[in-house]
Amino acid sequence: MVQEDYILEAEKLYVSYNEIDIVRNVNFRIRKGEFLGIVGESGSGKTTLLRALMMLKRKNNDIKGNVRFQGRELIGLDEESLRRLRGMEISMIPQNAVTAMDGTKTISSLFHETICMHRDGKIRRRDSDKLASQIMEKMRLEDTGRILKAYPFELSGGMCQRVMIAAAMINNPKLMLGDEPTSALDVTSQLQVIQELELLKSNYQVSMIMISHNLGVISRIADTIAIMYGGRFVEYGSHEDIIRHAVHPYTKALLAAVPDADGKISKGLPGLPPTFEKEMKGCPFASRCEYCIPRCRKELPEDVAISLTHRVQCFRTKELQDDIA
Amino acid sequence: MTLLKVENLTKRFKKNGETVTAVNEISFSVEAGECLGIVGESGCGKSTAANLISRLQREDEGNIFFEGRKINGGFRLKPVGRELQMIFQNPQDSFDPRDTVLQGIMQGALSYKVYSNRELKEKALDLFSYVGLKPEYQNKKTSELSGGECQRAAVARALICEPKLLICDEATSALDVLVQAQLIDLLKKLKNDKKMAMIFITHDLPLAAAFCDRIAVMHKGRIIEIGEARKVLKSPEQEETKKLIQAVLPVR
Numbered sequence: 228m229v230q231e232d233y234i235l236e237a238e239k240l241y242v243s244y245n246e247i248d249i250v251r252n253v254n255f256r257i258r259k260g261e262f263l264g265i266v267g268e269s270g271s272g273k274t275t276l277l278r279a280l281m282m283l284k285r286k287n288n289d290i291k292g293n294v295r296f297q298g299r300e301l302i303g304l305d306e307e308s309l310r311r312l313r314g315m316e317i318s319m320i321p322q323n324a325v326t327a328m329d330g331t332k333t334i335s336s337l338f339h340e341t342i343c344m345h346r347d348g349k350i351r352r353r354d355s356d357k358l359a360s361q362i363m364e365k366m367r368l369e370d371t372g373r374i375l376k377a378y379p380f381e382l383s384g385g386m387c388q389r390v391m392i393a394a395a396m397i398n399n400p401k402l403m404l405g406d407e408p409t410s411a412l413d414v415t416s417q418l419q420v421i422q423e424l425e426l427l428k429s430n431y432q433v434s435m436i437m438i439s440h441n442l443g444v445i446s447r448i449a450d451t452i453a454i455m456y457g458g459r460f461v462e463y464g465s466h467e468d469i470i471r472h473a474v475h476p477y478t479k480a481l482l483a484a485v486p487d488a489d490g491k492i493s494k495g496l497p498g499l500p501p502t503f504e505k506e507m508k509g510c511p512f513a514s515r516c517e518y519c520i521p522r523c524r525k526e527l528p529e530d531v532a533i534s535l536t537h538r539v540q541c542f543r544t545k546e547l548q549d550d551i552a
Numbered sequence: 553m554t555l556l557k558v559e560n561l562t563k564r565f566k567k568n569g570e571t572v573t574a575v576n577e578i579s580f581s582v583e584a585g586e587c588l589g590i591v592g593e594s595g596c597g598k599s600t601a602a603n604l605i606s607r608l609q610r611e612d613e614g615n616i617f618f619e620g621r622k623i624n625g626g627f628r629l630k631p632v633g634r635e636l637q638m639i640f641q642n643p644q645d646s647f648d649p650r651d652t653v654l655q656g657i658m659q660g661a662l663s664y665k666v667y668s669n670r671e672l673k674e675k676a677l678d679l680f681s682y683v684g685l686k687p688e689y690q691n692k693k694t695s696e697l698s699g700g701e702c703q704r705a706a707v708a709r710a711l712i713c714e715p716k717l718l719i720c721d722e723a724t725s726a727l728d729v730l731v732q733a734q735l736i737d738l739l740k741k742l743k744n745d746k747k748m749a750m751i752f753i754t755h756d757l758p759l760a761a762a763f764c765d766r767i768a769v770m771h772k773g774r775i776i777e778i779g780e781a782r783k784v785l786k787s788p789e790q791e792e793t794k795k796l797i798q799a800v801l802p803v804r
Contacts, residue, residue, distance in 0.1 A: 268728045269699065384594070413594040413755040414799040421801070440728040443801035470803060484729040485803050486758035489785075495734030499698070 233295075234259055234402055234434045235280070240292035242272075242279040247503050249275045251458040253292075254530075257434050257451070259401070264449030265438040266481060268500050272458040273438040277404050280436070281317055282309050297401070315345040318400040322407040324391040328379040334390055335359065335375040338397060345398050363393045365430065366423050385416025389423050396427065403427070405437035409444055421447055443485045446470050451536075454478045457501050457511025464537035474539045474547050476516050510541070518543050554620075555749050556582040556605070556717055561614035563600055574600040576773035577614070582717065585747040589760030589781065591796060592770035598753045601770070602721045605751070606638045618717075634664050637710035641722040643702035647694040653705050654690040660709035672712070679708040683738060700731035707738060718742070719751045724759070736763055757796050761785040769793045 233256045242250035249272045257263050267273050279290045282301050294301045296317065301309070313319075321327040328337060335352065338359035342350050360371040368374065368389055379387055388408055395403060405424075409417040425448060427433055439445050445452055452469040454462040454477060462475040473479050483493035498515040501507070510516070513523040520542065528540045533548065541547065563575040575597045582588050590598045603609040605616060607623065616624045618632050637660070640646045647656040657676045661667060667675065680687050683704040694702055703723060710718055720739070724732040740763065742748045754760050760767050761781045768778040771792045777784060788794050 268730055414757075414796065415593040415755075418799040418801070440730075441801075442729070442803045446803045447801045480730060482803055484733040486756070486762045486800075487802060492733060492736060492759065492762040495732070495737045496730050497734070499700075 232258060234261075234297060235436075236293070236295045237280065238293040238295075240276070240279065240290070240294060242275050243289045243291075244275075244285070245287045246289075247505055249458050249503055250279060253458075253460055255451075255453060255460065255463065257436070259434055260428070260432040261451060262428060262435045262437070262449050263451045263453065264445035265436065265453045265455055266440065266442055266445050267438070267455030268440060270500050270502075271455045273455055274406055275458075276455070277319075277406055277436065277438055280404060281313055281319060311345070314341065314400070315398050316400050317402045317404065318395040318398070319404045319406065320388070320391055320395050320408045323384075323411050324387040324408075325379050325382075325384060327391065328387065330379055332378070333375065334377055334379070334382075337379075337390075338375075338394055341394050341397055358397060359393070362397055363390070366393050366396075366426060368393065383416065385412050385419055388412060388416070388420050392420070392423055392427070396431065396433070399431070401434060403433050403435045405435065407439055408437065410439060410441065417444065424448055441485065442470075442481050454481065457507070458503065459511065459540060461512065461540045462538070464534075468534070468537035472537070474533065474537075474544055475512075475541050476518050476547070477512050518547065553584045554581050555584045555586075555618070556751075557615075557617040558601075558605065559615045559617075561601065561604055561616065562612050563597075563604055563609065564612050573773050575604065575611075578770075578773075578775045580768055580775060580778060582749050582751060584716070585743070585749055586766065587743055587750040587752060587764045589764035589767040590751060590753045590770060591755065591757045591760050591767055593755055593796065596770040597773040598770050599721055602638065602719050602751065602753055606636055606719055607632075608638075634661070634666070634713040635716045636719070637713055637715040637717070638719040638721060639703070639706045639710055639723045641726055643699065643706040643726075644694060646706055647702070647709075649693065649695055651694065652691050653685070653694055653697065656694055657705060657709045657712055660712045664713065675712055676708065679711055683708045683711070684734075698731075699727055700734060703727065703735055704738065707735075707742075711742075715748070717749045717751070719753070721753045722755070723752075725754065725756075732759075739763065755796075756800055757785060757793075758800050758802075769796065 236256040238254055240250060240253040241248050253276060265273055280294060290302055335356055339352055339355040342355050356375055359375060363371045374390060409420050412420060421444065449466060451465055453460045454475060456477050462478045469478060473482060480496040486492040496515060501511045509524040509526060510528050513519045522542055528542050530538045530540055531544045532538045559579050560577045561575055562577050565572045565574055578601060592598050604611045611624055615622055623632050654676055657679065658672045661672060685701060685704050694705060724735050727735060752760060752764055764781045766779065767781045767784040768775045777790045777793050788797060
């Protein structure tokens with residue numbers, strides 16, 4: 228079957244809070260070892276989407292559509308099966324590792340718990356320490372003995388994040404989800420975390436979905452990039468499609484907001500992302516878009532496929548493409 | 553004219569019985585209307601340096617001159633407090649959560665008792681449009697604003713004092729790239745309209761180069777390189793500076 232080539236498939240995914248859709252009609256699928264980067268501003272629905280992929284629900288949270296993990300439908304799956312999946316097959320790295328760890332427990336006990344929670348049967352601390360050292364050494368973390376004995380607050384933010392990635396890998400998951408894992412770090416530790424993720428990609432064949440607001444970070448590691456705005460994937464394509472041949476005006480604004488090698492930065496995009504309402508008319512980006520035509524305010528643009536890998540939600544795709552050419 | 557002059561500024565902290573020199577004999581000056589970027593990785597002492605200049609912390613050695621007057625030696629914030637304002641990394645944390653946005657902005661100049669309450673309110677409302685905040689936000693709490701909007705309010709709170717020097721301590725690091733670009737726009741406007749001098753602290757060297765006239769690179773408490781912004785970005789002299797530039801990931 229063709230389906231089994233894909234680790235994760237999301238079809239017509241809608242996620243709502245209090246009956247207001249936050250994620251709207253998201254479609255994508257990723258292969259084994261593929262790295263999908265989702266880029267968008269605060270409040271574009273990135274984290275909501277990521278949580279929904281793990282079926283982590285909050286109160287009044289509803290997930291509709293299809294999410295298939297290795298061909299198995301996750302929506303409607305019982306809590307116990309989901310618990311087995313999480314941490315074992317799908318794991319998540321949070322934005323702020325220091326606060327995500329239990330401050331009263333050592334790193335050694337973090338690894339021990341992670342293993343005990345998800346593998347059947349108990350494991351001795353000595354054995355879990357050994358496994359933890361092995362995986363940390365593979366991630367090129369030095370002085371693992373000291374790290375294991377340390378409490379989270381004794382490590383730097385960057386180090387905690389790297390330990391967290393190692394802990395997320397300890398059960399050899401097939402899919403890793405990263406919720407802005409580098410945005411709380413300064414540039415030097417950010418680079419170290421990115422290098423560690425690159426190592427994962429080459430050594431473990433793990434698929435990854437990472438969200439970030441920084442296109443620079445995403446462009447360094449992602450194979451596929453999705454641009455999220457107002458809960459939708461307004462542009463989706465391969466690394467090349469998005470970085471070299473971006474069509475959507477919002478993608479272009481994002482690309483221009485990162486200072487380039489000459490230290491030039493574009494004028495910021497005025498306005499704010501839309502607030503979510505029950506009925507939203509027209510294109511979510513219309514009010515900030517310089518290419519907006521009357522139609523954009525009335526109708527919602529559907530996906531337009533430009534190539535096999537590249538699709539855009541914009542009425543003026545054709546003209547904008549001609550502009551580039 | 554030299555607005556700020558820092559000479560051999562040193563600050564030591566005691567940590568687990570060891571003495572750490574956070575800021576180690578740094579010297580530099582900021583001209584009126586000039587924007588100086590201070591760049592370095594976490595823990596290099598850039599925030600401590602900012603806190604020393606704005607008198608939030610007390611130095612161990614060295615001198616700070618503001619418009620030729622020595623401002624250090626004891627906590628003498630009042631004489632220069634109005635002229636030297638600061639904005640911080642997390643805008644929400646820097647406001648009293650019980651205040652409305654308007655009260656928060658007025659708070660900036662309240663303690664200097666130069667303006668009457670009515671004057672202050674007028675000034676604050678003028679600043680709303682200047683920094684790009686909607687006037688209807690005035691009665692909201694700062695926690696109801698987005699990060700970018702709240703940082704604009706923090707800029708307004710600094711501006712109400714009509715400062716000559718604005719210190720931005722990682723003021724854009726917690727923001728999205730697009731909001732960051734908007735805030736940089738606002739700071740550029742201040743620089744051009746009001747000829748305000750600034751110290752812009754960040755770990756992102758290309759960002760500093762996009763906006764500052766000169767850049768000082770700090771490493772382990774010392775300034776290891778200082779020069780014209782383009783020159784530092786394009787032909788850095790020190791290894792540590794090169795590392796910092798390489799660590800910023802460009803879109804490619």
